[in-house]
Amino acid sequence: MKLLEDLKYAESHEWVRVEGNKAYIGITDYAQDKLGDVVYVEMPEVGTIVEAGDQFVVLESVKAASDVYAPISGTVVEVNDELEDNPALINESAFDAWIVAIDMSLPTEVDSLLSAEEYERIYE
Amino acid sequence: MKKTPLYEKHVRLNGKIIDFGGWYLPVEYSGIIPEHEAVRTKAGIFDVSHMGEITVKGEDSEKYLQMVLTNDISLLNNNQIAYTTMCYPNGGVVDDLLVYKYSSVDYLLVVNASNTEKDFTWLKENLFGNTEVLNVSENYAQVALQGPLAQIILQKVTEKDLNEIEFYYFSDNVKIGSIEALVSRTGYTGEDGFEIYFDSTKAEEMWDMLLETGKDSGLMPAGLGSRDTLRFEASLPLYGHELDEDITPLEAGLGFCVKLGKDNFIGKEALVNQKAEGLKRKLVGFEMIDRGIPRSNYEVYAEGRKIGYVTTGSFSPTLKKNIGLALIDSSYAKEGTEIEIIIRNKNLKAEIIKKPFYSKKYKK
Numbered sequence: 001m002k003l004l005e006d007l008k009y010a011e012s013h014e015w016v017r018v019e020g021n022k023a024y025i026g027i028t029d030y031a032q033d034k035l036g037d038v039v040y041v042e043m044p045e046v047g048t049i050v051e052a053g054d055q056f057v058v059l060e061s062v063k064a065a066s067d068v069y070a071p072i073s074g075t076v077v078e079v080n081d082e083l084e085d086n087p088a089l090i091n092e093s094a095f096d097a098w099i100v101a102i103d104m105s106l107p108t109e110v111d112s113l114l115s116a117e118e119y120e121r122i123y124e
Numbered sequence: 125m126k127k128t129p130l131y132e133k134h135v136r137l138n139g140k141i142i143d144f145g146g147w148y149l150p151v152e153y154s155g156i157i158p159e160h161e162a163v164r165t166k167a168g169i170f171d172v173s174h175m176g177e178i179t180v181k182g183e184d185s186e187k188y189l190q191m192v193l194t195n196d197i198s199l200l201n202n203n204q205i206a207y208t209t210m211c212y213p214n215g216g217v218v219d220d221l222l223v224y225k226y227s228s229v230d231y232l233l234v235v236n237a238s239n240t241e242k243d244f245t246w247l248k249e250n251l252f253g254n255t256e257v258l259n260v261s262e263n264y265a266q267v268a269l270q271g272p273l274a275q276i277i278l279q280k281v282t283e284k285d286l287n288e289i290e291f292y293y294f295s296d297n298v299k300i301g302s303i304e305a306l307v308s309r310t311g312y313t314g315e316d317g318f319e320i321y322f323d324s325t326k327a328e329e330m331w332d333m334l335l336e337t338g339k340d341s342g343l344m345p346a347g348l349g350s351r352d353t354l355r356f357e358a359s360l361p362l363y364g365h366e367l368d369e370d371i372t373p374l375e376a377g378l379g380f381c382v383k384l385g386k387d388n389f390i391g392k393e394a395l396v397n398q399k400a401e402g403l404k405r406k407l408v409g410f411e412m413i414d415r416g417i418p419r420s421n422y423e424v425y426a427e428g429r430k431i432g433y434v435t436t437g438s439f440s441p442t443l444k445k446n447i448g449l450a451l452i453d454s455s456y457a458k459e460g461t462e463i464e465i466i467i468r469n470k471n472l473k474a475e476i477i478k479k480p481f482y483s484k485k486y487k488k
Binding site for chain 1: 140151152155156157349352353415416417419438439441446468
């Protein structure tokens with residue numbers, strides 16, 4: 001399974017890419033493989049305030065709906081509109097298909113996320 | 125947990141194995157959507173060895189089946205098959221099943237895997253006359269070869285002229301390669317195709333032979349996930365969803381296999397009364413207007429009150445729409461009626477549409 005070294009990971013299988021105070025969030029390659037073909041993404045509205053651990057996105061595969069949890073706290077400032085018409089991007093390239101960007105309220109939370117190596121141990 | 129004789133094959137094909145009613149079975153290999161599309165446009169092969177097989181033999185077999193089943197078995201020719209429900213006295217459904225008639229003293233019932241024990245117990249409890257029922261599920265492996273190219277593929281490995289097997293008929297002692305099998309033109313996908321029953325010790329040989337033979341035609345191994353989306357698009361009921369002990373076959377729209385005119389059968393009185401009083405609930409098809417995917421057991425609302433629930437819902441790989449089946453108050457069952465599906469506490473708009481969502485291309 002693919003992993004990127006420069007990303008941070010949550011135990012609940014989300015990845016985080018930090019750009020300044022913004023965090024782009026998606027799900028890992030491992031998670032998309034477990035999920036199967038994603039056919040619908042239910043996004044939060046821009047402006048939604050989330051706390052780390054909140055369920056804030058729902059991914060629907062053909063078979064079932066799965067929750068995605070906010071790995072860090074903050075305000076949703078962007079959602080990836082491309083996924084609305086082409087949710088399969090998550091399966092094709094999980095690490096490019098960011099779902100939501102959050103303006104972090106507690107940037108130090110990033111430090112408690114997992115490195116690629118630590119995350120890999122979880123599902124091995 | 126039980127394994128079918130093809131379990132090792134599924135693992136080697138990278139099937140995602142799940143617990144399906146106590147059986148280890150693959151939900152998908154390459155993905156539900158590609159497998160679904162293969163069956164709609166080319167062919168797919170499913171391991172359905174978990175299905176239950178029960179034989180009914182003896183002089184009074186026909187009389188007995190007429191009593192326990194809702195369809196009219198006396199109308200069957202030898203080698204013909206009937207789809208039927210089996211009901212409780214209150215009209216609720218014990219199971220839906222296929223009846224294969226060898227002769228009026230020899231039948232094979234094919235039942236849902238998770239209901240096999242329950243069905244067998246029910247059949248024994250209601251046994252009469254010179255009739256014997258046996259649960260022979262262990263002896264059989266079963267594969268379903270489905271899709272527009274199913275016949276072309278199967279014909280390559282058998283000398284039996286498959287054109288001779290009509291829709292809902294079967295032929296016994298058919299040689300597939302060197303394996304003796306029962307072949308029926310039946311299925312659960314809305315496509316032409318065959319269900320093949322044979323000695324479970326030959327399962328791997330049969331599986332490999334068919335996959336190899338169909339390779340050039342685009343045959344794919346297909347899992348339970350696509351089996352479900354395929355049957356759902358064709359609006360074929362699934363026990364535990366569209367049917368259960370609290371839903372009658374009339375409510376589920378299966379009046380065609382309930383022959384109220386035949387002599388007494390279990391559930392007749394309740395079903396006759398239900399029909400006379402008019403159905404209070406009906407199974408309907410609907411399409412989402414708002415964005416969202418309906419799922420089993422989501423509530424259905426109209427005019428501010430609950431009118432029923434979703435029995436099956438999914439993204440439809442063929443229609444590329446979010447659709448569902450729901451059991452609702454009959455007064456909202458008319459096509460074009462607007463309803464609401466409650467998805468994660470939101471009331472999302474949907475509209476009643478005609479079912480089946482996908483029309484069958486069965487060979488007659």
